[in-house]
Amino acid sequence: MRQAVPVGVEDPALAVRLGLPRSGEGEAELLLRHQGDRLVLAGDPKRHGHPLAVDFVAGRAAHRRRFGGGRGQLVARACGLARGVTPSVVDATAGLGRDAFVLASLGAEVLLIERVAAIFALLEDGLARARLDPETRDIAARMALVHGDAARGLEALVARGAVAPQVIHLDPMFPHRDKSALVKKEMRLFRTLAGDDPDAPRLLEAALDVATHRVVVKRPRKAPPISGPPPRHVIEDRTSRYDLYVHRRLDA
Ligand SMILES: C[S@@+](CC[C@H](N)C(=O)[O-])C[C@H]1O[C@@H](n2cnc3c(N)ncnc32)[C@H](O)[C@@H]1O
Numbered sequence: 714m715r716q717a718v719p720v721g722v723e724d725p726a727l728a729v730r731l732g733l734p735r736s737g738e739g740e741a742e743l744l745l746r747h748q749g750d751r752l753v754l755a756g757d758p759k760r761h762g763h764p765l766a767v768d769f770v771a772g773r774a775a776h777r778r779r780f781g782g783g784r785g786q787l788v789a790r791a792c793g794l795a796r797g798v799t800p801s802v803v804d805a806t807a808g809l810g811r812d813a814f815v816l817a818s819l820g821a822e823v824l825l826i827e828r829v830a831a832i833f834a835l836l837e838d839g840l841a842r843a844r845l846d847p848e849t850r851d852i853a854a855r856m857a858l859v860h861g862d863a864a865r866g867l868e869a870l871v872a873r874g875a876v877a878p879q880v881i882h883l884d885p886m887f888p889h890r891d892k893s894a895l896v897k898k899e900m901r902l903f904r905t906l907a908g909d910d911p912d913a914p915r916l917l918e919a920a921l922d923v924a925t926h927r928v929v930v931k932r933p934r935k936a937p938p939i940s941g942p943p944p945r946h947v948i949e950d951r952t953s954r955y956d957l958y959v960h961r962r963l964d965a
Contacts, residue, residue, distance in 0.1 A: 767839025791955035805863035824876035
């Protein structure tokens, strides 16, 4: 599966399952290893900053769960969560699962699809820990995860995840012009790993075929829409924008 930078894996069983080399084999620049209770992805700190992990229980995710603004948040509005309406969502660009976790916190069943093996492994680990914590257990139970490329075979991936694709959420990577100024340190490693997503138009096409009600695409505010059919609606806040492609109304 796609991987922009070589990654080695410390745990031999995990290496086999992910189809990645074990640490020590090959030219790995980054290493997936256990640190305390979690799986982290780490590289040379000078080059890659802090190790990366997924944490749904504490930190930013916990803060947003408690004080985040509920269904008024842009991602919730874009996905059509409203009073009495809670669609099921396929997040076909799962990343670190932040958007998916917000939607699941608000009651939606969410399927996360991630194609980069190392990011998938971090998500799997974060979800496993969230399932053990009393504060996040119920939210994590609404989240399913599959490893695969949503631009190819989306229908089969959705069937494997067993979540109805009423809404498909897309947040492909967007190329930044000045990497050092615009990319926060903590996201540098993530960007190195995921690269840009030049096949976003193909992903949009697949999503439009599979979603039953709507496809929503997160974009930086000033970025052009993904090439393809024009969005039906656009909603935005101070930092980002959602382009909405609507097939049908989401009814209560
Ligand atoms: C900008 S990040 C998403 C961040 C995410 N919304 C969050 O809240 O953490 C984009 C992610 O989508 C993944 N991705 C892009 N195209 C994909 C595809 N066709 N299938 C599966 N994953 C994809 C990338 O590997 C990357 O991890």
